[in-house]
Amino acid sequence: MFFKSHFGTVLTSVLSIFMGLVMALCVIFLNHLPLTWVNIFELWAEIFWIVFIVSMFIPYNTWGNKFAELFHLKEGTVAFALVQGIIPSVVLNSFNTFICTAASIFYNPAIPQAARMEAYIHGSLSSWIPCFIVSYVASFVAVWLGKIVAQKFATE
Structure with a gap:
């Protein structure tokens, strides 16, 4: 089976599932939305797909590795992991913030059309x-979980 034969695909799937849930809860609490299954699922699904698709096309881990190497950090150390994780978080968080904010503002009939761009900019920045x-x-937990699942179920 294709899915089980690729370590990175399994890891990315777990990462997407976990990050989708964590970030959905973050957005719900940050925006004072009702904690309902509908809100959780809608945001989780949106974030899951953003993380999964961005992960397929943007080599943010490679960029993170190069960023950590700029500081002459040794791969496998805590310092390397902490610095390396900045770039993937910036990339994924930017996509999530700008897309989720756009979806919640530009498709919200309660916000007057003339006020949507200002609301979008303010919502994104805040x-x-x-x-x-x-x-x-959360990315450190997500990668840790992803590696455990991938090592158990995927073969290279």
Whole structure:
């Protein structure tokens, strides 16, 4: 089976599932939305697909590795992991913030059309930093879980 034969695909799938859930909860609490299954599922699904698709086309881990190497950090150390994780979190958080904010504002009939762009800019700027912090911390757990699942179920 194609899925089980690729370590990275399994890891990315687990990463997408976990990050989708964590970030959905973050957005719900950040925007004071009702904690309902509908809100959780809608945001989770949106973030899951963003993370999964971006992960297929943008080599953010390679960029993160090169960024950590700029500081002459040794791969496998905690310092390397902490610095390397900045770039993937910036990339994924930016896509998530700008796309999710756009979807929630530009398709919201309660927001007057003339006010949507200002609301989008304000929403994106005010949520980027808190979401980055949460995604940066959660990414370490997500990658750890992804590696465990991938090692168990995937073959190279």
